[in-house]
Amino acid sequence: MTTIATGPASVFPRLEPLLARVSKPIQYVGGELNSVTKEWESVEVRWCLSYPDAYEVGLPNQGIAILYEILNEQDWILAERTYAVWGDMEALMRQHGVPQFTLDSHRPVGEFDVFGLSFATELGYTNMLTELDLAGIPIHAADRREHDPIVLAGGHAAFNPEPIADFLDAAVLGDGEQIALTISEVIREWKAEGRPGGRDGLLLRLAAGGGVYVPKFYDVDYLPDGRIHRVAPNRSGVPFRVAKHTLMDLDNWPYPKKPLVPLAETVHERYAVEIFRGCTRGCRFCQAGMITRPVRERSIDVIGAMVQRGIEATGLEEVGLLSLSSSDHSEIGEITRQLADRYEGSNVSLSLPSTRVDAFNVDLANELSRNGRRSGLTFAPEGGTERMRKVINKMVTEDDLIRTITAAYSHGWRQVKLYFMCGLPTETDEDVLAIGKLAKRVIATGREVSGRRDIRCTVSIGGFVPKPHTPFQWAAQCDHETVDDRLIKLRDAIRGDREYGRAIGFRYHDGKPSIIEGLLSRGDRRVAAIIETAWREGARFDGWSEHFSYERWAACAERCLEGSGIDLDWYTTREREYAEVLPWDHLDAGLDREWLWEDWQDALDEVEVDDCRWTPCFDCGVCPQLDTTIQIGPTGRKLLPLVSSSHALSHADKSARTGWG
Amino acid sequence: MQWLRVKYAKRGRARFTSHRDFGRAFERALRRASVPMAYTSGFSPHPRISYPNASPTGAASEAEYLEIGLAAPCDPGRVRDALDAALPPGLDVVEVAVARPGALAEQLTGSRWRVDLKGLSAATLQSARDAFLALDSVLVQRMTKNGMREFDARAAVVAVDVEEGRLIMILAHQVPLVRPDDVLAGLQVASPKFAPIDPPVLTRLAQGRLDLGSGLITEPGH
Numbered sequence: 001m002t003t004i005a006t007g008p009a010s011v012f013p014r015l016e017p018l019l020a021r022v023s024k025p026i027q028y029v030g031g032e033l034n035s036v037t038k039e040w041e042s043v044e045v046r047w048c049l050s051y052p053d054a055y056e057v058g059l060p061n062q063g064i065a066i067l068y069e070i071l072n073e074q075d076w077i078l079a080e081r082t083y084a085v086w087g088d089m090e091a092l093m094r095q096h097g098v099p100q101f102t103l104d105s106h107r108p109v110g111e112f113d114v115f116g117l118s119f120a121t122e123l124g125y126t127n128m129l130t131e132l133d134l135a136g137i138p139i140h141a142a143d144r145r146e147h148d149p150i151v152l153a154g155g156h157a158a159f160n161p162e163p164i165a166d167f168l169d170a171a172v173l174g175d176g177e178q179i180a181l182t183i184s185e186v187i188r189e190w191k192a193e194g195r196p197g198g199r200d201g202l203l204l205r206l207a208a209g210g211g212v213y214v215p216k217f218y219d220v221d222y223l224p225d226g227r228i229h230r231v232a233p234n235r236s237g238v239p240f241r242v243a244k245h246t247l248m249d250l251d252n253w254p255y256p257k258k259p260l261v262p263l264a265e266t267v268h269e270r271y272a273v274e275i276f277r278g279c280t281r282g283c284r285f286c287q288a289g290m291i292t293r294p295v296r297e298r299s300i301d302v303i304g305a306m307v308q309r310g311i312e313a314t315g316l317e318e319v320g321l322l323s324l325s326s327s328d329h330s331e332i333g334e335i336t337r338q339l340a341d342r343y344e345g346s347n348v349s350l351s352l353p354s355t356r357v358d359a360f361n362v363d364l365a366n367e368l369s370r371n372g373r374r375s376g377l378t379f380a381p382e383g384g385t386e387r388m389r390k391v392i393n394k395m396v397t398e399d400d401l402i403r404t405i406t407a408a409y410s411h412g413w414r415q416v417k418l419y420f421m422c423g424l425p426t427e428t429d430e431d432v433l434a435i436g437k438l439a440k441r442v443i444a445t446g447r448e449v450s451g452r453r454d455i456r457c458t459v460s461i462g463g464f465v466p467k468p469h470t471p472f473q474w475a476a477q478c479d480h481e482t483v484d485d486r487l488i489k490l491r492d493a494i495r496g497d498r499e500y501g502r503a504i505g506f507r508y509h510d511g512k513p514s515i516i517e518g519l520l521s522r523g524d525r526r527v528a529a530i531i532e533t534a535w536r537e538g539a540r541f542d543g544w545s546e547h548f549s550y551e552r553w554a555a556c557a558e559r560c561l562e563g564s565g566i567d568l569d570w571y572t573t574r575e576r577e578y579a580e581v582l583p584w585d586h587l588d589a590g591l592d593r594e595w596l597w598e599d600w601q602d603a604l605d606e607v608e609v610d611d612c613r614w615t616p617c618f619d620c621g622v623c624p625q626l627d628t629t630i631q632i633g634p635t636g637r638k639l640l641p642l643v644s645s646s647h648a649l650s651h652a653d654k655s656a657r658t659g660w661g
Numbered sequence: 662m663q664w665l666r667v668k669y670a671k672r673g674r675a676r677f678t679s680h681r682d683f684g685r686a687f688e689r690a691l692r693r694a695s696v697p698m699a700y701t702s703g704f705s706p707h708p709r710i711s712y713p714n715a716s717p718t719g720a721a722s723e724a725e726y727l728e729i730g731l732a733a734p735c736d737p738g739r740v741r742d743a744l745d746a747a748l749p750p751g752l753d754v755v756e757v758a759v760a761r762p763g764a765l766a767e768q769l770t771g772s773r774w775r776v777d778l779k780g781l782s783a784a785t786l787q788s789a790r791d792a793f794l795a796l797d798s799v800l801v802q803r804m805t806k807n808g809m810r811e812f813d814a815r816a817a818v819v820a821v822d823v824e825e826g827r828l829i830m831i832l833a834h835q836v837p838l839v840r841p842d843d844v845l846a847g848l849q850v851a852s853p854k855f856a857p858i859d860p861p862v863l864t865r866l867a868q869g870r871l872d873l874g875s876g877l878i879t880e881p882g883h
Binding site for chain 1: 673674675677678679681682683685686688689690691692693694695696697700706718719735736739740743747749750751859860
């Protein structure tokens with residue numbers, strides 16, 4: 001272990017004796033391939049980044065990986081990482097007074113300038129409180145002292161940070177690449193000037209730029225009935241609305257270049273290249289598709305170079321071509337064909353994880369599995385009936401689906417997985433039961449075209465949660481009793497079928513966790529007390545079904561909201577009116593509120609809206625608002641030819657010289 | 662196919678690497694180092710690697726061994742350098758040599774271990790060691806994948822030397838395998854006053870063919 005000459009001492013000597021007493025100690029030791037350590041005093045600004053979940057989930061997170069590289073590439077910035085520790089380790093750390101630490105140099109988190117957390121889901125909120133508390137940082141922003149880090153949230157959940165506003169100093173909406181550097185510059189300047197105005201002086205500088213939301217500079221007033229009356233700045237120099245950040249020209253930001261490769265096993269063991277950002281398909285339930293607009297493609301040659309260098313830098317064998325709907329890249333056919341050519345005969349495997357119902361996707365999957373096994377393909381029709389799919393704007397007909405799975409089963413694929421949601425607005429029992437009928441037709445078609453009996457179809461169902469900044473932000477969330485009832489009816493209908501029941505797998509979760517996710521998604525500042533109480537009573541790792549307790553959350557909600565006139569149902573199963581001030585209305589995702597409302601009305605009228613990549617603009621508001629535009633190809637460029645950067649070890653076989661050939 | 666024998670060490674923080682973790686990291690390192698591995702045939706080919714005898718998670722080691730099968734003959738010294746550079750710090754390749762015929766496991770019949778027991782005096786250790794060695798068999802328990810198992814920890818112990826705050830043990834590899842922490846449990850059985858405060862730190866110092874009479878260990882290839 002290297003010793004750090006200056007700065008806060010490593011906690012590793014105190015941690016090491018505890019490691020023999022916890023499960024999977026490797027997750028706490030750091031030292032991953034491609035991790036970075038810097039001298040504390042050699043830099044001016046220090047970030048601690050966290051994905052507040054277990055190491056095995058947090059390490060592969062793309063957002064943290066990108067920021068870690070971008071920040072550490074600057075010689076005046078240092079970035080280290082921390083993750084949520086498991087209960088066994090938390091207990092030992094409390095008992096032995098070991099603070100929350102970073103993995104890179106085992107420094108105490110409380111010593112950094114910025115503690116940045118990325119929230120892909122609201123279910124990480126309680127883990128944030130554990131991390132803050134173990135770090136010795138007061139969990140309430142109001143109690144923080146001059147030397148405490150600025151606690152900063154990002155990620156998709158930060159588009160409504162109001163439920164955790166009490167715990168945050170600041171939040172950032174949108175792409176983090178450039179704003180993380182801007183924030184670093186502001187901090188550097190403020191420190192160099194002798195920290196004028198103290199902590200608030202820094203927060204004011206950050207807020208004044210318009211790109212950083214500082215909750216304490218905004219007051220929320222409520223109406224007697226519990227709805228929000230007004231959200232307004234409580235001082236001059238801060239904007240009424242805070243804007244999201246949009247990175248244009250992904251080709252100039254080819255990160256991650258060399259992501260960390262852990263020794264421990266993690267949920268994704270692949271090198272992931274984001275082939276484009278944003279999606280304009282317009283699925284009304286999809287928060288990611290709404291808040292990441294417009295579409296910005298990465299060029300085919302940059303993708304090719306990233307794949308080659310990424311494999312070399314990590315030794316990973318799996319490459320994922322990621323985006324919200326990967327087959328929509330304007331040059332996806334060329335990308336997959338050329339990558340498949342390049343890696344044919346090697347052990348590198350390529351995958352397109354996110355797939356629409358489209359026979360074209362089967363062609364792509366065939367290309368990517370030229371010499372591999374054709375085991376399973378996944379498609380997401382999301383709704384069981386055409387009516388339901390019109391409501392959610394998932395423009396897929398039943399014939400599209402049958403055409404797609406016909407292509408799959410006739411090309412040797414044996415298993416198809418179909419994703420659906422339950423609890424969608426206007427949904428009836430019939431819409432959900434139709435999922436079973438669809439699955440039976442899928443099996444019948446599959447048996448016919450493949451001539452085999454051993455084909456399978458797995459139906460996987462998630463509970464729908466209305467999200468901020470989507471047309472469904474006004475919708476009533478379906479109560480968990482109704483969701484569970486529909487899922488059980490569907491399960492029975494599938495299992496009871498003699499002809500097809502055994503060929504159809506059925507995966508679902510009960511509806512209760514979705515209700516708590518709904519509370520945290522569309523909540524306001526009053527929800528903070530519920531989060532804190534649940535955490536004090538033991539809520540941790542709420543995204544893990546074995547740790548999540550609906551009963552604890554519901555009881556805390558009841559207690560914290562007692563006498564307020566509002567309750568858990570008010571936050572979740574209540575439909576909102578147009579005029580109601582929503583907790584996130586002062587946070588600007590670029591979407592025009594009028595457009596969202598019209599789209600919500602179109603949903604109720606079962607009217608579909610096309611993708612603006614191929615049809616005229618529908619005025620969602622993002623492009624003019626952000627002064628951006630969609631960036632799509634085709635560029636007509638080619639992947640760069642593969643050049644070996646590795647020396648050949650073999651002195652006999654020249655064919656081994658490419659390293660991968 | 663050329664088989665190479667790899668001797669590697671687990672040092673510092675890397676001692677917390679489990680055997681599974683090491684396997685994944687090693688396979689990635691082989692790819693990063695462009696070692697022309699031979700692959701098994703079948704639906705999911707994997708590189709030909711044989712791991713005969715891995716140390717437990719949490720134990721450091723100066724002498725772990727494995728063998729790799731190559732599709733094309735390579736210079737062992739260059740493979741050593743390339744692999745060592747490709748592995749994370751703490752997982753260090755000590756030596757690579759052309760493997761000798763015969764199963765590697767048969768050349769690994771015993772190990773010498775250092776067991777650091779912070780805060781325990783030589784006198785305390787000596788009396789526990791004497792009490793333990795005076796017994797013919799000492800039953801200890803360990804949780805295994807198949808539940809709690811009871812076995813004799815005494816018969817595998819060839820020698821125990823005492824130093825200030827540490828023990829040096831020579832253990833024969835038997836079935837079931839007796840590990841240094843099993844011997845510590847045995848010391849506690851034989852001498853109830855023996856109670857380490859901090860978790861002991863185990864380090865395998867050497868591994869090879871064990872001469873039961875002299876306690877000498879001859880490393881593979883020597």
